[in-house]
Every structure is written in C-alpha cells, then in structure tokens.
Amino acid sequence: MTIRLTHGRQQTFRYRHADITIRGNIDAMAFPVGATFALNGGSKRELYVEQEKDPGIDWVNAYKASPAELRCRDQGEFCVEIAMDDDALIAGDNHVTINVVDSDGRTTEAAMRFRWNPEPLPLPLDISDLSRFSDIQEVGQSVNGAFDLDHDLNVIRSRSPVAPDALLVIGSPHASQEATYAIRFLETAGSKWLGCGDFFAGLTEGVPPRGIKVGWNSAGMAALSPIDGARSFIAWGDHSGDPREWAIATHPASPFAVERNVLYRVRQQVVLTPECDRVRWRIWQDGTVEPDAWLCQEDTGKLPPELPRHGAASFALFQHLGHSIEWSDIVIRACEPSTQETPCSDGTGSREPFLKRQRPGAF
Numbered sequence: 130m131t132i133r134l135t136h137g138r139q140q141t142f143r144y145r146h147a148d149i150t151i152r153g154n155i156d157a158m159a160f161p162v163g164a165t166f167a168l169n170g171g172s173k174r175e176l177y178v179e180q181e182k183d184p185g186i187d188w189v190n191a192y193k194a195s196p197a198e199l200r201c202r203d204q205g206e207f208c209v210e211i212a213m214d215d216d217a218l219i220a221g222d223n224h225v226t227i228n229v230v231d232s233d234g235r236t237t238e239a240a241m242r243f244r245w246n247p248e249p250l251p252l253p254l255d256i257s258d259l260s261r262f263s264d265i266q267e268v269g270q271s272v273n274g275a276f277d278l279d280h281d282l283n284v285i286r287s288r289s290p291v292a293p294d295a296l297l298v299i300g301s302p303h304a305s306q307e308a309t310y311a312i313r314f315l316e317t318a319g320s321k322w323l324g325c326g327d328f329f330a331g332l333t334e335g336v337p338p339r340g341i342k343v344g345w346n347s348a349g350m351a352a353l354s355p356i357d358g359a360r361s362f363i364a365w366g367d368h369s370g371d372p373r374e375w376a377i378a379t380h381p382a383s384p385f386a387v388e389r390n391v392l393y394r395v396r397q398q399v400v401l402t403p404e405c406d407r408v409r410w411r412i413w414q415d416g417t418v419e420p421d422a423w424l425c426q427e428d429t430g431k432l433p434p435e436l437p438r439h440g441a442a443s444f445a446l447f448q449h450l451g452h453s454i455e456w457s458d459i460v461i462r463a464c465e466p467s468t469q470e471t472p473c474s475d476g477t478g479s480r481e482p483f484l485k486r487q488r489p490g491a492f
Contacts, residue, residue: 131156140243274292361410391414
C-alpha cells in the first residue's frame with residue numbers, strides 16, 4: 130500500500146490562483162477506498178480519490194463518467210485542495226497528513242510539508258532563463274497532470290503520457306495582460322488540444338459538490354487541434370453542472386497546420402474590462418515575421434449580464450492528452466488596449482455563448 134505524491138514530500142507553493150493543489154496517487158489497495166487529509170494538525174477533511182479504473186475511454190472523443198470529470202483519469206488519483214484563505218494555512222512551513230483505508234480495512238498514511246508564500250508575482254514576469262530555478266514548483270503550480278524542467282534545453286516539458294487538461298499555472302492573478310512564448314510539438318498524434326496556453330481563472334465547485342473542484346474557468350485559452358486547427362475559448366464553470374455554466378469558443382476552427390519538431394512563437398493576449406472581456410492570439414514559426422492578423426479572437430459581448438465573468442486571471446501552460454510539448458522563453462506583461470481596440474466597443478463580431486452543456490461535440 131503506497132501513497133505517492135507527484136512532487137514529493139517537500140513542496141513549494143506561491144500565490145498563483147485561489148487554491149493550492151497537491152496531486153498524488155494511491156497504489157496497491159483494495160478499492161473502493163476512503164481518504165482524509167489534515168492541515169497543520171487540524172481536523173480531518175474528506176479527500177476525493179478516483180475509485181474507478183479507466184475502462185479504455187477514447188479521451189480524444191469522449192470522457193470517463195466520473196464525479197471528478199477531467200481532474201483524475203486513473204484509479205487512485207487524488208488532489209488535495211487547500212484554499213488560499215483557509216484558516217489553518219500559514220505563511221511559511223505547513224504540514225499535511227493523508228490517511229487512507231481500503232475496502233479490506235487496511236490503512237496507510239503519508240505526511241508531507243510545503244512552504245507557502247502568499248505574495249503574488251508582479252508583472253512583468255520573465256522566466257526565459259530557467260537556470261535560476263531548481264524545481265518545477267518554483268516556476269509554476271500543477272493543477273492537472275505534471276510538468277518538468279529541462280535545464281539542458283532551457284524548456285518546460287509536459288510529462289508524458291499527458292493528462293486530460295494538463296495545466297501548469299505560471300503567473301499570479303492580474304487583469305489585462307499578454308504572454309509571449311515559444312512552443313515545440315514533439316508529436317501531434319493522440320492529443321485533443323496541443324496546448325498552447327490559458328489565462329486561468331480558477332476552478333469552481335461542481336453541482337452537486339464532488340469533494341473536488343471540477344468547473345474550469347478560463348478568461349482566454351489558446352488551443353490547437355491536430356485535426357482541424359486553432360480556437361480560442363472563454364468559459365466559466367466548464368464541466369461543473371452549475372446552471373450558470375457557459376463557454377464561448379471559436380467555431381469552426383481557424384485553419385492552422387502544426388508541424389512536429391518545429392519551434393513556434395505565440396503571442397496570447399487577454400483584456401478584462403467591466404463591460405467585456407476578450408482573448409486573441411497568433412502563432413508563427415520562429416525566425417519568420419510575426420503576422421499582423423490575429424489567428425483567433427473571441428469576446429463576451431453577447432454574454433447575458435446576469436452570468437458570472439472574470440476579473441483577473443493567471444497565465445498557465447495547457448495541453449489535453451498526447452505526448453510531451455516544450456515551452457520556453459516565457460514573458461508575461463501587463464496589457465491595456467487603446468481606445469480604438471476596446472473589446473466589444475463597436476457591438477459587432479461577438480459570438481453567442483454556449484450555455485450549460487449545450488455545445489458542439491468537439492468541445
């Protein structure tokens with residue numbers, strides 16, 4: 130019986146979004162299992178553990194029927210989630226104890242420590258030189274899946290096989306901002322979304338609650354499909370089952386053919402205003418001239434005013450399934466649009482949102 134923590138028994142977290150996420154896996158136990166965790170010697174709290182094996186789902190075209198939605202693919206996966214405003218959380222050193230009992234009555238326990246820094250990272254944020262970081266958790270926080278540093282190549286690499294909705298949050302929450310970065314796709318087969326990045330606005334509780342947050346909030350995603358091209362997404366509570374859930378997506382996709390082992394450059398921008406939000410991005414081969422036109426652009430101009438929206442977001446690296454991708458030369462800057470570029474200012478071009486789970490099968 131083993132409790133494995135993805136990033137080990139000593140971890141580090143910085144304020145990058147509303148929750149600290151400690152990922153792990155439980156092996157060699159009789160399922161179903163029950164699990165709890167305690168923070169800093171406090172009371173025990175229920176811990177969600179994925180109970181069912183993956184039945185061989187084609188994750189590119191379908192999803193496993195699981196309360197965790199896309200958060201836990203394999204049996205035994207778990208996510209300890211600690212809100213940054215948790216009364217038991219303290220700046221500096223914290224400790225967590227995880228207890229598991231399986232269906233045969235066997236028990237096991239794991240203890241880990243982490244250092245918490247509640248200070249947000251200011252902009253501009255330049256992490257083009259990765260040699261100054263000793264560990265991936267100094268660069269970002271894995272919400273889903275896992276990522277690694279390659280100091281020799283000066284890249285961040287998603288860990289293969291890549292998890293559904295793999296996400297590494299790099300920045301802290303800010304309003305309008307722009308990220309520029311390089312990206313290389315080592316293999317395109319087996320991916321639903323080949324990156325690229327997301328202005329991540331956190332996770333919401335499912336309806337009903339599942340013991341793990343499942344609703345994805347995106348202020349602006351840049352996504353590439355190896356089949357039909359590029360899209361932008363903006364969403365609140367995606368996969369949550371909340372009646373307020375919505376998503377706006379480029380549909381049909383903008384044509385773009387991805388080549389393996391080619392270095393690309395990306396400019397991804399989000400503008401957040403009280404009236405309207407916008408995401409836009411473009412991608413081009415390294416060494417060529419950056420295009421003037423945006424490949425994808427979406428905004429919330431037709432979002433009903435009573436639905437929730439985003440006031441801030443954190444830049445993150447994103448991928449859904451497949452083989453490893455490499456990111457490098459990441460710089461995040463504050464970005465304010467000119468008067469002529471204010472999103473939705475002319476009242477045209479906005480797309481109708483998909484409400485609840487009513488959307489094309491591609492999503």
